[in-house]
Amino acid sequence: VPALESSGTCPICGDGAAFVAHNPWLRDNFLCQRCGSLPRERALMAVLNERFPLWRQGVLHESSPVMRGVSSRLAAECPNYTPTQFYPDAPLGSAPQGVRCENLECLTFPDGSFDLHVTQDVLEHVLDPAAAFREIARTLKPGGAHVFTVPLVNKHWPTVVRARYRPDGGVELLAEAVYHGNPISEDGALVTRDWGFDICRFIFDACGLFTDTIIIDDLSRGIRAEYIEVLVTWKPRPEA
Ligand SMILES: [Zn+2]
Numbered sequence: 001v002p003a004l005e006s007s008g009t010c011p012i013c014g015d016g017a018a019f020v021a022h023n024p025w026l027r028d029n030f031l032c033q034r035c036g037s038l039p040r041e042r043a044l045m046a047v048l049n050e051r052f053p054l055w056r057q058g059v060l061h062e063s064s065p066v067m068r069g070v071s072s073r074l075a076a077e078c079p080n081y082t083p084t085q086f087y088p089d090a091p092l093g094s095a096p097q098g099v100r101c102e103n104l105e106c107l108t109f110p111d112g113s114f115d116l117h118v119t120q121d122v123l124e125h126v127l128d129p130a131a132a133f134r135e136i137a138r139t140l141k142p143g144g145a146h147v148f149t150v151p152l153v154n155k156h157w158p159t160v161v162r163a164r165y166r167p168d169g170g171v172e173l174l175a176e177a178v179y180h181g182n183p184i185s186e187d188g189a190l191v192t193r194d195w196g197f198d199i200c201r202f203i204f205d206a207c208g209l210f211t212d213t214i215i216i217d218d219l220s221r222g223i224r225a226e227y228i229e230v231l232v233t234w235k236p237r238p239e240a
């Protein structure tokens with residue numbers, strides 16, 4: 001017997017979708033039976049479609065995508081979609097394997113380049129997230145936004161820093177090393193922060209922008225799981 005099943009409209013692949021989980025950990029197991037998407041991917045796509053319905057006409061950047069789910073649709077339908085990966089050995093701004101190399105902590109894009117930055121479960125792996133949020137803010141156009149998922153695992157407690165840069169640029173571990181899957185490295189990606197809801201304050205302190213935390217629970221769209229908040233950081237337009 002499945003742990004959970006529902007049917008309805010998949011924000012990624014459309015009407016007539018069925019969603020089934022064979023394991024109670026819905027975050028990684030409540031899959032669309034047609035496109036294979038995860039709940040957090042459907043939540044992010046729903047937010048893009050509802051809040052940024054003109055995303056296909058925008059200039060989009062996605063850091064560190066896995067080419068599935070949302071990322072495949074953005075790549076297929078948005079002519080100005082730029083995916084980037086951080087290859088530690090490649091020059092920033094180069095494209096050694098056909099994909100541009102960028103470090104979120106020091107992007108090579110000019111100020112005001114993008115309507116939307118998209119990241120999916122990336123910001124829990126960045127060693128200097130304040131720098132990343134500043135760079136995201138810098139490279140957004142006025143009126144643009146960063147739309148992202150990140151696991152907010154410490155819902156009612158402060159964010160816990162697990163790893164950070166040492167002054168010499170190396171990595172200092174403050175907690176046991178935990179790794180998530182990494183699309184470009186078999187070593188996995190080190191978890192640097194167990195974020196809490198205080199991430200919004202952290203972003204404001206880093207770059208002066210406000211962030212909305214959007215929680216969707218909607219079985220008709222297959223959106224139910226642990227840690228599927230979608231965050232939207234807004235860069236305001238100058239007042240006229
Ligand atoms: Zn689907």
